[in-house]
Amino acid sequence: MKFDEVAAGQYPLPVYEPYKSTRLRGPLQAPLRVDAPTATTNAIQFSPALVTPIDADLTAHGSAAPLGEKIVVTGRVTDEDGQPVRDSLIEVWQCNSAGRYFHSRDQHDAPLDPNFFGFGKFLTRHDGRYRFVTIKPAAYPWGNHPNAWRPAHIHFSLFGNVYAQRLVTQMYFPGDPLHALDPIFNSVPDANARQALVARFSIEESVGDVMLGYVFDIVLRGRDATPFDH
Amino acid sequence: MQRRSITSSQTVGPFPHESWRWSFEAASASAPDSQLIIRGTVYDGAGQPIDDAVLEAWTPATAIAEGTRAVPAFRRVPTDARGQFRFAPTASAPRDAGEPALYLTLFARGVVKHQFTAVFLEDDANVMHSSLLQQVPQARRATLIARKTAPREYEWDIWLQTDGETVFFDYR
Numbered sequence: 534m535k536f537d538e539v540a541a542g543q544y545p546l547p548v549y550e551p552y553k554s555t556r557l558r559g560p561l562q563a564p565l566r567v568d569a570p571t572a573t574t575n576a577i578q579f580s581p582a583l584v585t586p587i588d589a590d591l592t593a594h595g596s597a598a599p600l601g602e603k604i605v606v607t608g609r610v611t612d613e614d615g616q617p618v619r620d621s622l623i624e625v626w627q628c629n630s631a632g633r634y635f636h637s638r639d640q641h642d643a644p645l646d647p648n649f650f651g652f653g654k655f656l657t658r659h660d661g662r663y664r665f666v667t668i669k670p671a672a673y674p675w676g677n678h679p680n681a682w683r684p685a686h687i688h689f690s691l692f693g694n695v696y697a698q699r700l701v702t703q704m705y706f707p708g709d710p711l712h713a714l715d716p717i718f719n720s721v722p723d724a725n726a727r728q729a730l731v732a733r734f735s736i737e738e739s740v741g742d743v744m745l746g747y748v749f750d751i752v753l754r755g756r757d758a759t760p761f762d763h
Numbered sequence: 764m765q766r767r768s769i770t771s772s773q774t775v776g777p778f779p780h781e782s783w784r785w786s787f788e789a790a791s792a793s794a795p796d797s798q799l800i801i802r803g804t805v806y807d808g809a810g811q812p813i814d815d816a817v818l819e820a821w822t823p824a825t826a827i828a829e830g831t832r833a834v835p836a837f838r839r840v841p842t843d844a845r846g847q848f849r850f851a852p853t854a855s856a857p858r859d860a861g862e863p864a865l866y867l868t869l870f871a872r873g874v875v876k877h878q879f880t881a882v883f884l885e886d887d888a889n890v891m892h893s894s895l896l897q898q899v900p901q902a903r904r905a906t907l908i909a910r911k912t913a914p915r916e917y918e919w920d921i922w923l924q925t926d927g928e929t930v931f932f933d934y935r
Binding site for chain 2: 535536537538539540543544545546547549552553554555556557558559560561562564565566567568569571572573575577578579580582583611612613614615622624625626634635636638639650651652653654688690692696697699700701702703717718720721723725726727729730751752753754756
């Protein structure tokens with residue numbers, strides 16, 4: 534598999550002043566373009582035992598239903614050629630419907646939900662599709678600047694089929710007025726690249742009286758995959 | 764074929780740990796043949812240790828030896844309160860000449876995109892013939908070489924900024 538150079542503006546700026554934590558943590562030197570056949574061609578394998586069906590239903594991890602709006606999120610993972618990234622691990626994590634993470638370091642004064650922990654994992658199917666059920670996360674304050682509130686989002690961690698396809702990103706919800714004010718969202722210079730992080734509401738994916746549906750398609754780096762890559 | 768635009772990256776933020784804990788646990792259950800130890804500290808541009816980074820190690824040479832793991836040849840560890848990490852990869856599978864001891868991926872709050880790097884061992888006879896290392900400017904190669912501290916034990920720090928900034932890769 535080969536990896537073209539990423540177009541300007543597609544990735545966030547490593548040091549983006551409005552996002553404070555980047556100032557001392559963003560590498561100052563551009564990444565070095567190198568040939569590394571091992572990193573770009575060796576397939577990563579996942580044991581089928583790694584995921585169980587309940588891992589893809591974040592509302593089923595407590596002893597009762599969690600509070601909040603139940604939703605389903607689905608989408609297709611492809612490479613830059615549009616080829617499906619199949620049998621590949623995705624991990625997700627998020628805060629609850631009150632804006633609180635189940636995490637020892639989250640000090641936001643919002644309630645934990647004893648029936649919601651906010652993390653899951655699943656494999657993409659043969660066509661690159663994934664689907665999971667969760668609770669719509671809320672916005673929460675984060676102290677980056679006065680009145681700093683993160684827009685509602687779900688973190689996605691994708692492994693792809695080869696090591697160099699790795700990606701961690703965040704999925705946002707449509708119509709959120711906080712997008713324009715969020716330094717993390719806006720650390721991506723290209724407007725289209727930012728908008729591609731916003732899921733699309735889908736009445737087709739919505740399920741009867743149970744939950745609304747959102748679609749978030751993901752394109753990982755890589756072209757010219759060999760049959761062994763996926 | 765129409766080329767698709769890639770999905771952009773976003774920081775992992777401070778809270779990936781619970782989602783990723785399944786793999787931390789796998790990493791801490793050290794196998795009897797886990798003989799190589801590589802440890803170090805992750806530093807920011809002010810020289811402060813980073814206590815909320817997560818590092819992933821990929822050791823493709825061990826994929827067959829580790830066939831029973833959930834993700835063979837893959838390990839993941841969070842940095843601790845002192846910014847320190849420790850990997851104990853299987854040492855029994857010989858690497859191809861010039862391959863790094865670990866391919867590494869770094870994530871942290873304030874790091875907007877994962878950073879790929881790699882670490883070589885200073886007493887590996889093939890280091891200077893590594894096709895990967897030879898693509899790194901001479902002056903920066905030392906940032907990728909772990910020093911030996913004891914038999915089978917090595918130390919290697921990661922610097923996100925400063926003059927000694929670790930070399931990060933963009934694979935092609």
